[in-house]
Amino acid sequence: MWQAEVAVDLDAIRDNVALLRAGTAAEVMAVVKADGYGHGMVPAARAALAGGASWLGVCTLGEALQLRSAGITAPVLAWLLAPGLPLHEGVAVDVDLAAASLGQLAELVAAAKLAGRPARVHLKIDTGLGRGGATQDDWPALLEAAAKAQADGTIEVVGVWSHLACADEPDHPSVDRQRAAFLDALALAERSGIRPRYRHLANSAATLTRPDTHFDLVRPGIAVYGLTPIPGRHFGLRPAMTARARVLLTKRVPAGYGVSYGHTYITTKETTLAQIPLGYGDGIPRAASNVGPIQLAGAVRTIAGRVCMDQVVLDCGDDPVAPGDVAVLFGPGDHGEPTADDWAAALGTINYEIVTRFGSARVPRVYLRGER
Numbered sequence: 597m598w599q600a601e602v603a604v605d606l607d608a609i610r611d612n613v614a615l616l617r618a619g620t621a622a623e624v625m626a627v628v629k630a631d632g633y634g635h636g637m638v639p640a641a642r643a644a645l646a647g648g649a650s651w652l653g654v655c656t657l658g659e660a661l662q663l664r665s666a667g668i669t670a671p672v673l674a675w676l677l678a679p680g681l682p683l684h685e686g687v688a689v690d691v692d693l694a695a696a697s698l699g700q701l702a703e704l705v706a707a708a709k710l711a712g713r714p715a716r717v718h719l720k721i722d723t724g725l726g727r728g729g730a731t732q733d734d735w736p737a738l739l740e741a742a743a744k745a746q747a748d749g750t751i752e753v754v755g756v757w758s759h760l761a762c763a764d765e766p767d768h769p770s771v772d773r774q775r776a777a778f779l780d781a782l783a784l785a786e787r788s789g790i791r792p793r794y795r796h797l798a799n800s801a802a803t804l805t806r807p808d809t810h811f812d813l814v815r816p817g818i819a820v821y822g823l824t825p826i827p828g829r830h831f832g833l834r835p836a837m838t839a840r841a842r843v844l845l846t847k848r849v850p851a852g853y854g855v856s857y858g859h860t861y862i863t864t865k866e867t868t869l870a871q872i873p874l875g876y877g878d879g880i881p882r883a884a885s886n887v888g889p890i891q892l893a894g895a896v897r898t899i900a901g902r903v904c905m906d907q908v909v910l911d912c913g914d915d916p917v918a919p920g921d922v923a924v925l926f927g928p929g930d931h932g933e934p935t936a937d938d939w940a941a942a943l944g945t946i947n948y949e950i951v952t953r954f955g956s957a958r959v960p961r962v963y964l965r966g967e968r
């Protein structure tokens with residue numbers, strides 16, 4: 597018997613990737629960073645590969661090494677690397693690594709020497725996100741150093757890439773500007789003798805709406821998990837995660853009864869309260885106090901009062917509800933339950949943040965396969 601769980605529909609992940617793949621001539625890199633957006637990195641990666649992804653994308657070296665330890669041999673790119681990491685451990689197991697500065701490139705060269713084999717490198721240009729990537733000013737020097745290291749045999753430039761700032765607004769003029777800047781960066785690379793096998797720019801939103809950004813490889817993340825990158829637009833994806841818990845205790849209380857810390861909710865009439873064993877320690881944002889939607893006993897209810905570390909309370913009125921009943925925080929929405937999009941809208945955030953928070957070690961994940 598379970599008390600609270602996160603169910604992950606691996607067939608949905610597989611099918612979402614198949615849908616993304618059918619929509620592009622490019623290869624698909626499924627992004628499985630942040631523990632697969634809270635879905636479990638390794639199972640999500642395997643499901644994505646089964647759906648036709650040929651690459652996996654992660655942020656950290658640790659994530660990439662974990663994929664390799666799990667026996668996953670598909671190409672993996674890791675792109676967020678602080679100075680001083682043991683990058684040779686990645687090079688040794690064929691992890692592709694990103695570089696956006698001379699310093700980062702020098703670390704990759706040193707790692708290649710330590711590992712005794714060339715480092716596979718993806719050079720990153722900042723085309724306008726203003727986060728990672730070399731500036732246009734610094735790009736020529738990075739290309740020159742990379743061309744030299746490639747000629748020496750210490751690195752192989754496998755990719756040139758960048759990341760979009762506003763792809764979730766497909767008509768935003770910055771998308772065209774970034775694409776143009778990316779083409780300029782590629783032309784300069786070519787002039788330095790760098791012809792990468794993989795040019796990549798598109799996240800989920802661009803994968804779904806801007807084929808002109810696909811190049812050789814697309815990098816969808818949120819869409820892999822069945823969630824829309826563009827609120828209000830639906831692309832036939834299927835949400836993979838369901839978060840649910842069983843009612844612990846129910847009780848009748850009179851009108852005027854203060855509920856949970858601070859008594860920010862007070863009953864207006866005699867009613868039944870239900871105690872649900874999930875709280876902010878499990879991923880429910882505390883900001884969901886008095887706003888987060890949860891389905892229980894045939895209706896979607898709003899959390900009554902503050903979200904606690906381990907629990908929340910629902911006011912069920914006179915509806916029949918009993919200990920052991922299942923409360924659904926969010927799921928695909930098939931049975932009237934709220935979705936991660938509903939949670940994001942209620943909280944003024946994005947669906948990404950909702951599912952990623954539910955990766956807590958305390959709530960067991962169960963993987964569904966072949967259930968539909």
Ligand SMILES: *Cc1c(COP(=O)(O)O)cnc(C)c1O
Pocket residue numbers: 627629675759798799800801815816817818819825
């Ligand atoms: C997270 C990430 C992605 C995936 O973004 P989504 O919006 O989830 O598709 C792609 N590329 C990079 C560099 C990322 O950091």
